[in-house]
Amino acid sequence: MVQYKEGEIMNNNLTIDSSYKKAIEICGVTATINNTDAKILIKEASDEYGIDYKKIISSTSFNQGNYVFINGVQYLIVDTEEQMSQSIYNVGTFRKINHVAKFVDSETIYQLPCISTNVSKDRLPITAETAGIVEGSGIWSFIAPLNDISKKIRKGKRFLINGDAWEVVSTDCVTEEGIFYTILKQGSINIENDDIVNGVADGLTIPTYTISLSSNNLNLYYNDVSQILATCTKNSVADTSPTITYLSSDPTIATVNANGYITVQNITGSATITVNYHNIIATVTVNASEKPHVYNITLPENNSSAYVGDTYQLNPTCRLDGEVVSNPVISYSSDNTAVASVNGFGLITLLSQGNCNIICSYNGVSASINLTVNVHIYEITLSENSTSIIQDGTYQINATCKKDNIIVDNPNIVYSSSDSNIAIISNTGEITAVNIGNVDITCVYEGVSSILSVTVNAKPVIHTYSIDLTGNSNSLYLGDTLQLTAICKDNDVTVDAPIVTWSSSDTNIVSIDSNGLLTSVALGSATITGEFNGVSTTLLLNVIERPHVYTISLSDSSKTLNVGDSYSIAATCTDNGSTVSSPVLSFTSSDTNIATVSANGTVTTITSGSVTITATYENVSASVSLTVNAQVIPTYSYTWSNGSTGLKYMSSTTFTATKTVGGTVDPNLIISYEWDSVGANLVSSGKVTMTKKANNQWTIKNVNVQTITNCVLTWKDTATGEVIYTAPFQFRYMS
Template structure:
């Protein structure tokens, strides 16, 4: 009906075209046809009960198109899975269906198009394993999705199929449920699967708390101070987040903050707030408009009679300044040490003083150090001298300014034992006595000591530790005494010598004389030190006879030589010196190595020398041995072989005694023997024995005895009622072979499965049996598998292995009767690539990286397993860009992730290459810069490759993270060093830089970690790539030193505990009572130690307290 309407429309259109003349005729002549039809999708995935509208569009030859959805005929090949009506698809059951649309054009041509519809179970619910979690930046965690379907089944592996999104990609990203933290903040992760949605909140870099090192701060006008903001995270780690936090102020006209740096702008108070993540902390800031005083040097070091001019500057609120040096009031805490006039400080005597400059209501203090040594260093750390010797020491003082001075002549020297060692102005003189003395050097308040050993012998050395002498031989030893200073002298004549056994050896002034065979210990003693020498006199280490067994005729003689080997390796003929004996002198006698025989028999001859003994055996008048020309004979039935028997007498003469010997056989049913002629009668093995002159010899005889049996096949697979002929071959000792199939005895261990008759094997029922062939005492077997399985199965389809790893595959046959049978040993195994994996008996051995297919086959049935060797799913370097300078090195770490998700470091196992070795080289991930330029290094491992970009550039500068440091003793601070390349890029080289301290007595540095050691000023230097940066460091710089009481009034015997408090430059305070130096001007009146002041007698005393370059005095009046 639709086609008729279209025909009428077409006729009307043609009529109208004819009315318009030739132009119309030309237009009517053009025929429009359908090129094709297309659907809005060719693949469709729906859940049960879902619907979807497919549309069909006809594309015409003039490139126009039209919707023909309702004009097409729609059909489904599986309406039970998905039905269709006018393009509307309805999902009904789980499965796959094909929807076809057919459109018939007016000319009768049909056009069709199809769409595949996959119908899955309808998701009833979607749940996740977590509602929220926290991540650190760069850390990852996975969300597990579990779908519950309308049939109440569940699937916990749908995360990879879900659609994931993040609310803030700058905070956290998500791929297949794996969430990665990017930056601090909170993001919502959304997962959609089967029209169900879940959300998970992710917090990145969320701190559990934040703290500030200075919650209260006082600033002068336009002054700045840096505070440190520390975040503590859930895993217990901490981080300086000053530069990452958001800083705000309650009144920016008074004070403001930027990355932890707070600046005062106007007198008043303001609250600075630092926010990091969801946490905040506040700092109370007070800006003081009061003017201040600035002195140009807060610590002065002077030599006696030297002077230094100080400059005092007053700073006013409007930032104007004025030099008030000459108008200020100046004072000194100890004018005997240092005097001050109008800011000029004069040094008088060694000591410390505090200079105070006062102007208006403000004052400043300057520490003055007049030639007070901080350290004393002796030129020797240890010293050992001979008696009656001399040695000069040098004493060096190091002052507060780091300068040094030779104060040897200025110091006070003393010795703990002047009879042993005397010292004056560093020159030590030793006397006749030996021993140890302590040398002390005192300069100012410092003292240093040195232990001196005089005339001590550290060890004695003999010219030989082991001596070997012959009897009456001599050996001269020398004895050397080594002193503590390394010098040595010959004390052979002066030492005391003793011998542990004078009957063996004696010694006089090192000359050793051997007396009798034996061992002794020689001892040499000098100045209480001893050494020992082992002496061996004439003792043989080994004896050797020229012969160990002899055969002699009666009334014969034989000369034997005895050789001794001594401790020094020399040898000597001791035949005449040894003691000889015979076990039976009636048979043979021995004297000085000559053996004389008297009667037939066997004797043992013994030779002794010193503590050593050796023996030889002598056979007198005996046949030595019998020889047969063949000790193993193989014969066929009824065949013969003649043996020849030879006797050898004691003198070595031989004679054929075949006919004279007595011949016997162990089994004459198998073989007989007559005068050495052996005849074989029956298959088997026996022995033939020949006896002559008390000697016996035996021969093994094999009569047609197979050495082994071989079957033509080792395993056999037969169908039911199928037969197969098997041949058995016997191999004999003479190398010949014989077909013994009909002569062998055949048997089966399971005749219900398979039986055998004269080598013909027949299968009867499904199963396996072992067929055995026996012949001549030998057996051979063949395994028979009856019935061809309908299917072969392996326990796995794919296996992942590392090189040299093995995996046992079990092949199971499934038969048509429903039975299963393990056929691992029966199937034929093969590999697609022996270079990757080998297989034998189902045991797969991984050879090299790659993929191979292992196939098991029996009959026409086969099955395969894929073997992946050394392949990884992912390969990841720890960096994607390395920037370094020429000759610089940087290590790249490579991590491989296996199919099971495990990660291993494969840096050294991977293959590394550089695209341009003229720019950078690489070996086992270690990149070395060669010349300026850009290149890449590639790492290959487990079938994967990764590339790292390399940029080599010249260093233009190096900077430290801080410009200066102020620390307290024992405190540490981290300084980072950053280099800048010529292209402006930067790199942290803290760990690689060379760090040095200007004075390790003040400050130490390792890998950028600076540790304060003791009071003073110094610096640390970082050097890298020819560039250097210096950071000044001050240790224990005090603003004030205060004592809890400045005036005391005590009674005799009374004591009071004072507290010394140090106020540092950063405003912090510390109790330094125990670390300060307490000294009294009159210890008879009052003493002070660790702050405890004791009244001893009536009078007045001053207790001085010194710490960190500051000194305060406490007046003590004892009543």
């Protein structure tokens, strides 16, 4: 640690600012302030109580309560005295500490050296003796100047003072002079959670810590990353979550992060990593060097087998420092060139049966493949070794060829006959028998052969029979009969009175007697078979119903209607003379602009004119000639019994409508009404009643509407939906 006597730098002819700045640059000690690398000057000093402390001067800014690490030792800045001009450097006081500070981070304890005895009030803002603590019945009055630290004191906070624990029970006041008053009550120290500042209370022990590293010397390459593995104990018990700090003596050689991961930053040099666990120090020396090149060559396989005459291409993969090399320079060699040779491109030629190794070399490293070279084994087998053929007949040889015990598709086989006067053979293996006798057919595949012994026999007399049917209709009405006749031949000569055997596949549908007479029994299909001397012919016969004869007649052949009228067509249908109940009909109109017809035969007239309506049943139809006359448009009139569309409280009025068609009053008029939402609410609430007097007459009564209420009332012809009347209607209390 560099020390300066008072006046060595400060009394020279340079300005104070430039003197300190120069001294910091040249003579400053490497330190870390709040995890920031810095250089500082240190001056030993003591206060009026004889307590040692150190002055710190740095161009890096800092505040009271910041931590300083120097060579792995932890210090705390207890105050800041001044900041020199132009922020060139800062001056402060710091002391060595042996605890984890929790003043800012923890809500349970304040542990700073400033909370201790025998330290001047001017330097440390919170003290025990000189700040005026008054004891009484286990309760102390704590007095301190108001500052950034004392402002954080609240009820329930805890302090360590003279080795005892104290808890704030109240904060009384702050005087005009800026003096802060608070009341503390003594408690007990939790040795596991409360770090010690000024000794230990009676009966308690200071924890002991140890740290050991997995290695104290690491030889690493540039850009390597390695983690420091530390084993920490507290009171001889393993600390599974230790708080450890790491510091590199030369970050240009090696850096270290908060988790102990070292990263090598240079290709040469050494750096010391300091590991601090509760001020217990361990170190690791990191020796950096440049990583040598690593060459590698690999083959897809190390062993292979092949056959004489084959070629085999090697495809090795070469790597430099783990990266695949494009177009590497590789040398190839064979340790047995009689078995296999290899050219400069890695192409192997297999020469003879045996074993050999092919070696691939690349920049001093090699890989090899062991080759087993075999000779191909060929086989040919026939489906049979002997056969007989009729003169003029043919026979196809079925040969199976194998190469190395594997069946060959489309093998190249050479065939030959020992006597072509008896049998000849094609290049596809088909034998044709020429004359009676014995002959051998030889089949050769890749030098191996197999022989088929063939006997050619005389051609026998062969009868060729045939049978055909006459009268072979494919359908037969139910209940009918049909006579079948068979024409039989032997070697194309018609046989007189042939013996034919007849059968039916389903006698429940069609039966047949020994003479070929068919009788239809039921609807369906059956196959009739006629057999003669082992040959047969068949007839598929369908038994069907006799065809239907349909008729249709309509109730009217002509009809006259008015526009808007409707008319239902009535039809009578027969099937083979019998009336059909509920026949399925279809209807069409010759002019849908004049009249339309529905699927059930209802005609609706649209405009005047003539139109034909056609009804169809199965394949027959009938028509109605329809004349449509113009429609007479009805007119409507109405009266109110009170002569108006207003109704006062507790009065009534009657609405009467009249419909006239072609000058004649329609006695069948039925009317209905519709209120808007206001009127509908009056009716539903019973304030207005609607009473039907006749189909065309209603009485309205104002039962309990005493304020002016406007609504809309509509009257309609119920049958047609025509609006007879619509207008505003008013209810009121008086006229």
